[in-house]
Amino acid sequence: MQSNSDITAAVTLLKQTLPEMQKRNIATTPENYAVWYEYVSGRNASLVNEINLLDLNKTAFTSAIHKDLYQKHIASEREALVNQLSDNVKGVINSFLKQARQEGEGLGMYSKALQDISSEADAMQSIGELKLMVAQLIEHTKHREDAASEMQNSLVSMTREMQQLKEEVARLSGESSIDTLTRIPTKSVFIEDLETHAVMARSDQEAISIVLLEVDDFKLFRSKFGDAIADKVLKFIATLFKKNLKGADTIARYGEQTFAMILPDTNTDDAHSVADNLRMRLAKQTLSDSAAKVQLGTITVSAAIASLKDNESAEQMLRKTESALSKAVKEGGNKITTA
Known part of the structure; x- marks a missing residue:
């Protein structure tokens, strides 16, 4: 296990590496990053000398040059560098x-x-x-x-x-943080971001709210129209919701038919307005699949909102919102419940 000083040194090098790459317009691939991380560390004299010479000659750092640098100076000793960092x-x-x-x-x-x-x-x-x-x-x-x-x-x-x-x-490092279907962040990203936003909101004494929205009767919809059409509808809903968020508000896919939103600097009443706006916008849509020549009708969502309370953790806020969402669904859907 590495000591705290080792980890601190790694973070310091990380902060120095990215600017070096950005000012040369270098793509941040794992291999390119490994080259420049090693360059910034100064531990590989032959790599440092070669890059300095390329800089001196104003040589463009093409993919071919980076591949050569990686093979000569990195691959043999530092294959797992990015994952370790x-x-x-x-x-x-x-x-x-x-x-x-x-x-x-x-x-x-x-x-x-x-x-x-x-x-x-x-x-x-x-x-x-x-x-x-x-x-x-x-x-x-x-x-x-x-x-x-x-x-x-x-x-x-x-x-x-x-x-x-x-x-x-x-x-x-190629970590999957974006849902492959809807192209919005995943549940794990949402949870981590919520923790961060909660810390900042509590310190700045600002409100923060979250919204959970679940597509009503979506399992029946999927069973009736098939997976291909159901997936298209989820993509449509994600895009619709994302386009109608403002400022620092964010959205993520929380479950198969559930979406989650973080609304910084937003109180309960304003969060309710946001959720209701999204709910009504979706309910007004008459959906169809032109390729399959199928009329899909309208889709509704159930929603739950919650704001962070004093001495409450982000996890506790999330749990009570999940309970409120379950209540909204059981009561027939197409409604908003406040946790």
């Missing part, structure tokens, strides 16, 4: 996000518990010493929270940066 960075990111989420929650709960004790003490008699002790503990906690505030701001800034690094690593 990807695992390192992902480990850092996952540990950091967990720490960032727990930091504010832990201190906040500690302060609230002490304040509750102080409130109870107000109604008691002859416990002046106890009240004094509790008051001192609350003051001590406030100092801890003030000290943690600066740290939290730094953590949020790092969260944004690490999220960008994670996306780059995923792309470089």
Whole structure:
């Protein structure tokens, strides 16, 4: 297992490598990335010298040149470089996000518990010493929270940066983050992004909401019209929803016939408006398949919304939204339920 210093060094090299490639307009394929990661590290003198000479002669870094550089300087020793780096960075990111989420929650709960004790003490008699002790503990906690505030701001800034690094690593290592049918992010990406957005929303004291939408009676639809047409309809719905989102709102495929959305800086009422707009836009569509010469009729969705509450994790918000969605479906569909 690598030490923290080894992982930190790997992340530092990652941050230096991408700009070197971008300023030369080099495609970020795994092989190209391995070449430039090694170049930035400076460990391979022959590779560094050859690239510097190419730069000096203003030679374009074509795919043929990169293939030659990779074969001569990388392949024999560093075949698994990209995968190793990807695992390192992902480990850092996952540990950091967990720490960032727990930091504010832990201190906040500690302060609230002490304040509750102080409130109870107000109604008691002859416990002046106890009240004094509790008051001192609350003051001590406030100092801890003030000290943690600066740290939290730094953590949020790092969260944004690490999220960008994670996306780059995923792309470089060929990790599947896009649903092959609908061409929108997968459920795993949605969950990870929700964790990040929740940390930032809590730190910035901003609202954040999510929406889950499930296509009503889609299994019956698939059974009636077949897989090919059903898949076309899912692609259509994904495109329709994506086009009608705004700003930083994002969409992902959450299940076979379920879509999930993250709505940053959005309260419950506004989230309800977003969900209702999407629901009505879809319900107004009369679908058909011209190739198969089949009339498909209309499609509706059930939806559930939730906003992040104090001392609530992203996972808890997601679970209660799933329960609300199940309720909407059982009640007949084509409706919105607030968790």
